[in-house]
Amino acid sequence: MQQLKFTGFIFFLFILIESLTLPTQLQEVDNFNVTQKFINENTASMTIIAFAQYVQEATFDDMEMLIKDMMKYKDKCLGDKTLPECSKLANNVLQEMMCSMEGLPQKYNFSHCCRKVDFKRRLCFFYNKKANVGFLPPFPTLDPEEKCEAYKNTRDSFLNQYIYEVARRNPFVFAPTLLTVAARFEEVAKTCCEEQQKANCFQEKATPITQYLKAFSSYQKNVCGALMKFGPKVLNSINIAVFSKKFPKIEFRELTSLLKDVSSMYYGCCEGDVLQCIHDQSKVMSHICSKQDSISSKIKECCEKKIPEREDCIINSNKDDRPKNVSLTEAKLTGSEHLCQERDTDPDNFFAKFLYEYSRRHPDLSTSELLRITGVYEDFLGDCCSRETPTDCYRHVEGKFNETTGKSLQIVQQECKHFQNLGEDGLKYHYLIKLTKIAPQLSTEELISLGKEMVTALTTCCTLSDEFACVDDLADLVLGELCGINENRTINPAVDHCCTANFAFRRPCFESLKPDKTYIPPPLSQDLSVFPVDWCQSQNEELQGKKYRFLIQLVRLKLQLADKELLSLLTQFITGVKKCCTAPEPEACFHEKVVIFNFN
Template sequence: MKQLKFSGFIFFLLFLTESLSLLTETQDVDSFGITQKFIEENTGSITIIAFAQYVQEATFDEMEILVKDIIEYRDKCLAQKTLPECAEIAINVLQGRICAIEGLPQKYNFSHCCSKMGFERRLCFLYNKKADVGFLPPFPTLDPEEKCQAYKINTESFLNRYMHEVARRNPFAFGPTLLTVAARFEEVAKTCCEEQQKASCFQAKAAPITQYLKAMSSYQKTVCGAFLKFGPKVLNSINIAVFSQKFPKIEFKALTSLLEDVSSMYDGCCEGDVLQCIRYQSQVMSHICSKQESISSKIKECCEEKMPEREACIINSSKDGRPQDLSLREAKFTDNENVCQERDTDPGNFFAEFLYEYSRRHPELSTPELLRIARVYEDLLADCCNKENPPDCYRQAEDKFNETTERSLRMVQQECEQLQNLGKDGLKYHSLIELTKIAPQLSTEELISLGKEMVTALTTCCTLSEEFACVDNLADLVLGELCGINTNRTINPAVDHCCKANFAFRRLCFKELKGDEMYEPPSSQGFFTSCVDWCQAQNEELQRKKDRFLVNLVKLKPGLTYEELQSLFTSFTNMAEKCCKMQEPEACFLEEGPKIGN
């Protein structure tokens, strides 16, 4: 994208090995050939992912039409490489073929995208994706025996259906991540279908795959949202912080070289160009693996893996330890008499190097906190360099950094104390009330999902030694989900401000929000008598109904305090429990319900 610009974009043949103009010194011919072979062998899977993410409502049968069409196109271009149609940009070919499927653009309401061309059409398809997938039917669940029967009868069709369902529900997940998920699920199916206890096998082995997908998709959506809303500078800052912490012994010059490939990767991946995403992610990993000795001691085994596991392995490898010869602080940014002159010579490079040096020295800090520190330093120099004696001013930088971190640390400590005081269920209800008050315009299902994610962040992190970084990172991902990728996403003025004003400080911005005072609640008619179906629900389903009721209660009565809402919710659940024991529950709800609401 380079802020979503495609000038000078490489025109390449869709699946041809002759496209060697994409090579760099960090990706040799062998590496490129491996990537190219992988793409050719997985043309169908790549097409499924792209189509399912762009047209989420489309059926598997409709998707199969496109897969057949693209495979025929690939075979024709491999046989006759000089055909003019084979010189088209891959994503343009794909979107053109989607638009050409008779009746599909009208059926699923993306005709407006098909009326555009080139970059404008690509952007339209991107912004047409829907993060809230409540409109889709429930994820198909088969009895383990039926699942294994389907797997054995037609393995390819079974796995393609799985990939279609996963991709349409994760429209912003990167293609390589979804290919990794599919490969791992195939291994699970292969193993579990040979077991006697198939159900328990699937349950145990599929859970880590779901967790991996959720974590990766959430991170990718947050980073792409930052890129699209704030531009390449913020994207570069995120990657400097992440890579400097992960690979603290890497030299700054080597890091900037690596980040050029990383930026190209995000150009394709964030736009939803699955093919380019695969190419450039492979290029990034080849770059890292070709310089292992100077980058990391933790990735040797990863670099021996095949695609796409190599990429997944490196991304999820643990951080290297801080080099022993690395001082606790870098004096050149606070004690140097010429800081202002060095800043003015090349501000972009200067602040990038500061973030690199600070990040590699502070593995205990979160990515958002490192970005806050960088912003504090930038603002401090903007002030200090205009004073009569700048060095006296910026020598106080470390104090400013500590103040910023202490403020963030207090926020995390309060959140973990809340978990300890309220318990997991109490915290969930608190989060649902809090989120619904500030963003009542969101759908009930989306608010429930965000509330659960916030609780998961705290229950996962609050007992860990790296509590601060873990909570701050995961909680920021929840806000990334809330803010979304689309630059035009509007919830309400206060939330929109926090989402768009400053990426590093949005967590603190959200903490200041009290509620949307401009929100007009819906009618309450029949609200407290509409839950007779609670009586037929049990366990998880009953819990989901209670969660939905609480969110809708807050939407109905947003002016009530947390305590009042909690009391009203408790009164209703007690009344529901009593009515469900009656011979005629509906009559009980009709009589008792209105008393609760008044």
Template sequence: MEQLKLTSFVILLFFLTECLNLPTKPQDDNFKVTQKFIEDNVGYLTTISFAQYVQEASFEEVEMLVKAMTEYRDQCLANWKLPQCSKLANDALLEAICAMEGLPQKHNFSHCCNKVDFERRFCFFHNKKEDVGFLPPLPTLDPEVKCQAYKNNREYFLRHYLYEVSRRNPYVFTPTLLTNMAHIEEITKTCCEEQDKANCFQTKAIRAMIYLRGLSSFQKTVCGAYLKFGPKAVKSTYLVILSQKFPKIGFEDLTSILEDVSSKYDGCCEGDTVHCIRSRSKVMSHICSKQDSISSKIKECCSMKIPERGECIINKNNDDKPKDLSLKAETFTDKNVCEERSADQETFMDKFLYEYSRRHQELSTPELLRIASVYDDLLKECCKAENPPDCYSNMENKFNETTEKSRKIVQRECEHFYNLKQEDLKYHNLIKFTKIAPQLSTDEVIFLGEEMETALLTCCTLSEEFGCADNLVDLVLGAVCGVKNRTVNPAVDHCCKTNFAFRRHCFDALEADKTYVPPSASQGLFAFHTDLCQAHKEELQRKKERFLVNLVKLKPERTDEELRSSLKEFTNLVDECCKAEEPEACFKEKGSKLAAKNQAS
């Protein structure tokens, strides 16, 4: 249940960081509190924005901008009537970035600085790099050094952490990064008091990073949906999430919360830190102002301050369904359905999705979107028929067919989980992803394999296996599709851009990419050296994974069994040569034989 709770947290936090329009002048206590929070945290917000927009920037360059933006804040707090204080916060920040001497040329974003307003913001957004393989691994410090650094200068320590995490997660929303930073600070405080600091940091930090990766996956997926399918796909996603989370909520209350969703380019997806903070605060305030009609479980949460209030609400389990809520929503099969749909098709479908989602908390978000799509298609056909009610009376059977197909996909994936060892499960997924998308970088394929493994490890032992796995694997596919429109290959592109709800079914039917032309040479794949003998267990495992992915790219026509056999030969070669009297000579001889064997076949 802990893992399902995390899944719920992942999904709801995205909604609660959605950008809503706010007045430019304070109108209520919530706005004042939020504004004070923003003013007090300018250094952190600047660090996030700069590190996400210009991932190559050094921490020293970030610190220069923090100083400039802090001075800007102080000027405006002293005199709001200054001309520069009328700018949107994000525009002021981008202007400051562009004004840093030599920086646009050094990091290759001069073309963005030549634009203004929305075009400049959009340019910086598109300058973000989703594949962060060009950055070094996240640095690790000796625990004693870490504790001393925190003790010496807390602000500097936290900003440096925020910088390193933000540049590697360019699409993660500001509230998520601030929450993660708070988790890391708590971990640091706790572990620095422990005798075994190293073990404490390792154990607790892993959980914090998994938490961040989950949130990152969801936010990137929905931002990708926004860019590829528009506001409607995003609104429908939120409709499902909130209806399941708060099944007591009235439709009018729900739509009032959602009324500003994606009405213009989404500030949170774009990376507007201030807008994102304000939006989360406003939605929380909205929910708490109607808690009696929305949820019975959030009273304690609503008495808390920012950011504890949001954390508390997000971590609450789904509310119980109202006892008087019937299993079926009969109104969607009555004789007036076609007239109601014709009068206002969008509201009609929103009501259907709301009613069906709050009745089926066990289903995944993608599955509920599929069911709504099936119902919409059915009505398009039936409302033209001679007797519409007869035509759509079997809608539940249609829904069950769709859900059964989705369940079989999950069951098949979980069978792999049960039948394969953990290591073999990873290899299975690496081969699968490389064959369908060999154009992706080796690092990205390995990341996808890890995410898939995590999803199955999380969900396949739960009674709620289907809803959990369908949600999490859909996030993995979201990572394949990416945030921005990108070209992988015709088949993958089709799945990513054709139908958001049925993306999972589309990917399940994919086979090896027939348009892919493998490299003519092995490009050093079979050049082995004694560094393999010095590699730690985790490092050696990563080298084996890279070998497998690159072998699939070289020989995509091979069967899974043949590929795994070659991987086993590589593993045996390492074992044998690392025990030899002259390991380098052994690697040269055995590597040449392995290369010849693989090139010939």
């Protein structure tokens, strides 16, 4: 990918060379050099991503000012590499430059971060990121002809603007993902600008890019949220389950070695260290490709691709087949006489190995379910090992696993039943009511977004053969969005408990929630008592959006009402508004037919 370059701008490459541990083995050197070349070709893109994600409110002009300051720094360090400031980590230098820009920290409210140093400052910038980007103006749109003219005449500037706008609206998305999005967008621009029907072409080909970005954004935020709120142990467990399902023939020792690189990658990527993220992801993929024979038979073609296509291909590759010599059950982890001694010798390694063995044998289960089963196993062994005859106790553990999976399966089946019976609109109403009842403090737009994501999860998964894993994993991502990535997010006591108590059991916890009793409803909204004239002119999506917003307001006022009663009130309101839109005196009609429902 060659886009988004500034001539002669090699600051980040220079800093990376100075600040990262240099490789020693020949294979590592090759990988390092390939990664360096990619970074050198895309340094400006990475600068834009880092700046736009850290300071989302900043303008494109601010970014260009930062680049000028960094260019001066680059020239200084090229003149004398021995200067102390020229051996700093790239991310630290970037943040120092942002803090030193006159008026910028005060203008965009990150002065408090600038008073910190090193790790504390980096963490401060991370927590300063805002997932809810409603404060930003709408994404700028151009007429297809204007878009193509801009691409043709000012390609670099046009693509710079695009990645800037995408990055600031997706502050937690990993840099490699954004670079892939930018590359795909340029391919769309190249193709569609040659077409007669440019608008249709852009609409058709841009949709998969948006879906790709949303999917990766949701997953990356969920995993980073787990790391930030629950620590490295949970991050490691997620990755053990994911890699064991995808690469079931990998040996545990090899997996443990691979996960060291993976964990390092997540620390850099979650923190927002753009260069470290790219470098570490490349290292992970090179590790995988160097051990293809012992890891997977499905990635040969992927490993022949260049950065970042290689990474993207491996991530999206099919699961490998379960080795023939791997049985469905692992007796030594459920029936051995020495389980308690093995557990006590090294508990973390013992349960990590159990998760690995169970995951590679059950790729049909969701990642969340595999973590739940490991939690059940840990608790069950804790009870059994305190008894006089532990073996008599833990030989029944398979029954506990089946019971746990049965409960999760029941939730999924119920959700897919809703999908079959309610239709798409009915399903959206169902989840808007459900989400508003448990988290009425969330903004209306956020509730609508979460409801749509839940509906998308069900419409995507409920017709698939791996329905259970698909629904459970995607629904868990929706809950990850709700809980947020930052540790300081709070909604209400019950929701906060589900978000922070136990990552694996977050979904069952949410399923048990009742309407929030701590919530104090707002005063009667004008939308409920004043004739909504604009409803009469609205059609299709706009009208549907008004219905969603009205329903959320209604639920907030009447949290204790049953779902059927709330939907009945919504139907009566909409019917009344429709009649009054054609009446000679709409407002009088509205007060007669609608306000009589007494929403107070």
